[in-house]
Structure formats: structure tokens, C-alpha cells
Amino acid sequence: MNIRPTTKEDFAPIAELLNDQIMNGFAHFGTIQTDAGEIEQSWSSHADTHPWLTAVDNEGNFLGFVKSSPWSPRGGYRWTVEVSVYLVAHARGRGIGRALYDELFRILRLQGYVVVYAGVSLPNEASDRLHKAMGMKPFGEVTPSGFKQGRWVDVRYYQGHLVDPASATPPMPVQPIASVYP
Numbered sequence: 168m169n170i171r172p173t174t175k176e177d178f179a180p181i182a183e184l185l186n187d188q189i190m191n192g193f194a195h196f197g198t199i200q201t202d203a204g205e206i207e208q209s210w211s212s213h214a215d216t217h218p219w220l221t222a223v224d225n226e227g228n229f230l231g232f233v234k235s236s237p238w239s240p241r242g243g244y245r246w247t248v249e250v251s252v253y254l255v256a257h258a259r260g261r262g263i264g265r266a267l268y269d270e271l272f273r274i275l276r277l278q279g280y281v282v283v284y285a286g287v288s289l290p291n292e293a294s295d296r297l298h299k300a301m302g303m304k305p306f307g308e309v310t311p312s313g314f315k316q317g318r319w320v321d322v323r324y325y326q327g328h329l330v331d332p333a334s335a336t337p338p339m340p341v342q343p344i345a346s347v348y349p
């Protein structure tokens with residue numbers, strides 16, 4: 168298994184993976200199928216500052232991806248990112264989600280980000296355990312948060328610190344990805 172920056176060739180498999188959650192699952196709250204063009208738009212809007220990583224097997228086949236995005240466009244949230252991770256079904260439960268988050272968090276830390284948030288639609292034990300394993304703490308639930316596939320769905324929110332905020336006062340300016348990662 169290899170982890171590398173997300174590139175153009177990944178947009179179609181990412182769309183397919185998200186469409187499975189959009190149509191059949193609850194990990195994505197979309198209700199209309201997405202496509203490679205929409206994924207490219209979402210990736211390219213913050214491509215210099217917010218890393219996305221892809222996991223592939225030894226033959227280069229797509230296994231999943233992790234993404235980061237701004238929590239909010241307001242200036243005070245510059246050091247705060249939202250993260251999420253999705254794997255194809257046969258890649259789950261083998262530590263790949265953890266490996267993707269480990270690498271993403273490492274890069275985010277080098278860039279100078281301080282706070283990470285994630286939302287987990289419930290129930291999702293694997294995702295709950297993954298976020299806790301990353302040292303993130305649940306700080307609340309929105310019950311219900313949305314309605315999909317005939318039922319109301321709750322969302323639990325997690326927060327984590329990439330560095331101790333007390334040691335980042337004031338935080339350093341956020342660096343572009345290219346200055347810390349190939």
C-alpha cells in the first residue's frame with residue numbers, strides 16, 4: 168500500500184466511492200450523485216493549502232482517500248481544518264484509514280494548522296474508533312442532523328489538536344502544501 172498526493176486520475180474513483188455512500192450509505196449526506204468534474208472543483212478550490220491524499224495498492228489500484236478542507240472561510244478559522252476519509256469496501260479494517268489520517272495530520276502539522284474537526288454520521292463504529300484512535304475527542308451530537316433514505320440521522324462531532332494551542336499563541340502563518348511536502 169502506498170499513500171501519495173491525490174491527482175487528476177483519482178477524481179473518477181473518488182466520485183464512485185462517494186456515490187456509493189450518497190446512494191447506499193450515510194457517511195456522506197449528499198443525495199444526488201457526484202462526478203469527477205465536481206470532485207476536481209472541490210479539490211482545486213483549496214489545492215495549494217488543504218491536502219488530499221490517496222491510498223493505492225502495490226499495483227496502483229485506488230483504495231481510498233482522505234481530504235482536508237477549511238472549516239469556515241472566516242479569518243479566525245485559518246488554523247482550523249475539517250477532515251474526512253473514505254475507503255473502498257475491500258480496503259476497510261486493515262489500518263489504511265489510520266495510515267491516511269496519520270500522514271494527513273503530519274502534513275497539516277508541518278503546515279501550521281492547529282485544530283481539526285470531523286463529523287461522523289451514526290452509527291459508524293469504525294469511524295468512531297478511528298477518530299478516537301487519532302486522539303480526537305467527541306464534543307457533541309446533533310440529533311437529528313439530517314434526513315436521508317427514509318430516516319433521520321444523528322451526527323457526532325470530533326475535535327483534535329495537531330499541536331497544543333497554548334504553544335501556538337499566536338499561531339505561525341499557515342504554509343502552502345508545496346513548502347512542506349513534495
Ligand SMILES: CC(C)(COP(=O)(O)OP(=O)(O)OC[C@H]1O[C@@H](n2cnc3c(N)ncnc32)[C@H](O)[C@@H]1OP(=O)(O)O)[C@@H](O)C(=O)NCCC(=O)NCCS
Nearest residue numbers: 194253254259260261262263264265292293294296297300
Ligand atoms: C471509517 C473508515 C475510514 C475506517 O478506516 P479503516 O481503515 O477501515 O479503519 P482502521 O483499520 O484504520 O481501524 C481504525 C479503528 O477502527 C476499528 N475498526 C475498523 N473497522 C471496524 C469495524 N468494521 N467495526 C468496528 N471497528 C472497526 C479498528 O479496530 C481501529 O480501532 P482501534 O484503533 O481502536 O483498534 C472505513 O471503514 C471506511 O471507509 N468506511 C466507509 C466510509 C466512512 O464511513 N467514512 C467515514 C466518514 S466520517
